[in-house]
Amino acid sequence: MNIIYQSDYKIKSPFFSVCIETHNRGKTIFRALESLLNQGITDFECIVVDDCSTDETIAEIKKFIASNIFLKAPFALNVFQNQTHLGGVKNWNTPLNHANGKYIAVLEGDDFFQLNHLQKTYNVLSETPNVGIYATGSQRASRPIKGFIESKKYFQYTYQIINVSPPSETIFIRLNKNGIPYQYNVIDNIYAPELQLYLAISGDGWDAYHAATADIYREPSSSFTNLTWKYFEDKFNIIEKYSKNNYVDLAQIKSSFKRQYILAVRRYLVSDFQKKGKPESIKNGIQQVLKNKAFPNISFYSNLFKFILFLKQIKVFQLYFKIKTRLSKSI
Numbered sequence: 001m002n003i004i005y006q007s008d009y010k011i012k013s014p015f016f017s018v019c020i021e022t023h024n025r026g027k028t029i030f031r032a033l034e035s036l037l038n039q040g041i042t043d044f045e046c047i048v049v050d051d052c053s054t055d056e057t058i059a060e061i062k063k064f065i066a067s068n069i070f071l072k073a074p075f076a077l078n079v080f081q082n083q084t085h086l087g088g089v090k091n092w093n094t095p096l097n098h099a100n101g102k103y104i105a106v107l108e109g110d111d112f113f114q115l116n117h118l119q120k121t122y123n124v125l126s127e128t129p130n131v132g133i134y135a136t137g138s139q140r141a142s143r144p145i146k147g148f149i150e151s152k153k154y155f156q157y158t159y160q161i162i163n164v165s166p167p168s169e170t171i172f173i174r175l176n177k178n179g180i181p182y183q184y185n186v187i188d189n190i191y192a193p194e195l196q197l198y199l200a201i202s203g204d205g206w207d208a209y210h211a212a213t214a215d216i217y218r219e220p221s222s223s224f225t226n227l228t229w230k231y232f233e234d235k236f237n238i239i240e241k242y243s244k245n246n247y248v249d250l251a252q253i254k255s256s257f258k259r260q261y262i263l264a265v266r267r268y269l270v271s272d273f274q275k276k277g278k279p280e281s282i283k284n285g286i287q288q289v290l291k292n293k294a295f296p297n298i299s300f301y302s303n304l305f306k307f308i309l310f311l312k313q314i315k316v317f318q319l320y321f322k323i324k325t326r327l328s329k330s331i
Contacts, residue, residue: 003078003080004048004050004062005077006079009074009075009076015103015122016103017047017103018105018118019095019096019107020032020048020095021048022109023052023087023091024055025053026060027110029048032110032111032112034069034112037070038113039113039116041122042075044075044101045078045099045101046075047098048095049080050082052083053081057109078098080098088191089184089186090186092186092193093184096174096184099174102174103121103125103173105121107168108218111216114216116215120136120211132172132202132207132208133173133198133206135208136215136216140220143163143211144162148209150207151204154198155202156247158195158199159199159245159252161256164192166194172198173206176201177205182197182200185197190233193234196238199238199242203247232260239253
């Protein structure tokens with residue numbers, strides 16, 4: 001790993017470690033770093049790990065470091081670059097490996113913190129030390145459940161995959177109660193390792209807190225029209241892996257599976273007309289999960305999916321919207 005910049009400004013035991021993993025974020029990384037100057041507190045460090053960007057990302061980081069706004073109000077900043085491109089979620093843990101903070105505040109390179117986000121989080125976490133997961137909203141989504149959430153309830157909530165907070169909207173405790181750092185499971189997960197991270201933290205007895213505010217700006221994305229099995233593979237694996245956990249009952253298994261099945265169908269419908277879909281991958285993945293499993297009342301969703309595959313062949317555009325509307329009302 002190459003060292004791009006190491007700050008002379010050191011904090012021995014920062015409250016937050018702001019961890020940024022980035023790849024080809026030259027248009028937005030300056031904005032992300034600049035937002036750290038407006039957090040109301042300075043008790044944090046920032047670790048940036050670039051995954052071999054081929055655009056101007058590193059140049060923009062150096063531009064920020066040389067800027068007057070940073071020179072006048074420096075914070076502890078360390079910037080590294082991988083020697084080889086890791087890709088996907090495999091780079092998510094690299095900034096965590098350099099972190100020293102009590103809490104990890106993830107910031108993706110195309111997002112930014114709103115004014116005083118870290119100060120607001122500090123106020124909550126300093127008063128409720130057993131909160132291990134703090135989540136806020138963004139201009140794209142808010143948390144449907146707000147306030148303090150007991151660990152067992154949060155585990156069940158996460159297992160059902162209901163509006164799970166993305167990395168940039170989440171701050172989590174760095175060490176478990178045995179002093180071992182939490183890490184993203186990037187071996188068994190290819191798209192959403194945050195799900196198992198939140199399950200691990202809440203399963204260890206840490207409570208959660210959902211803020212009613214929207215303190216993150218997230219760059220708009222069009223990825224939802226680009227369907228691949230990775231959007232659902234992690235989720236179905238989690239449904240299966242934790243189905244025998246003491247916190248999970250049959251009703252929650254059914255609820256979680258039903259929700260992901262409907263989402264898979266809806267995503268398929270969108271991507272089919274975007275000409276980007278891989279429906280066979282989803283169909284095969286779902287059938288694999290269904291194999292040797294007793295999920296009551298799931299036959300409706302299986303038949304519905306087969307019917308939608310039939311519609312794909314005849315491409316009835318009006319029926320597409322009719323079924324999509326019906327599915328929207330089902331959730």
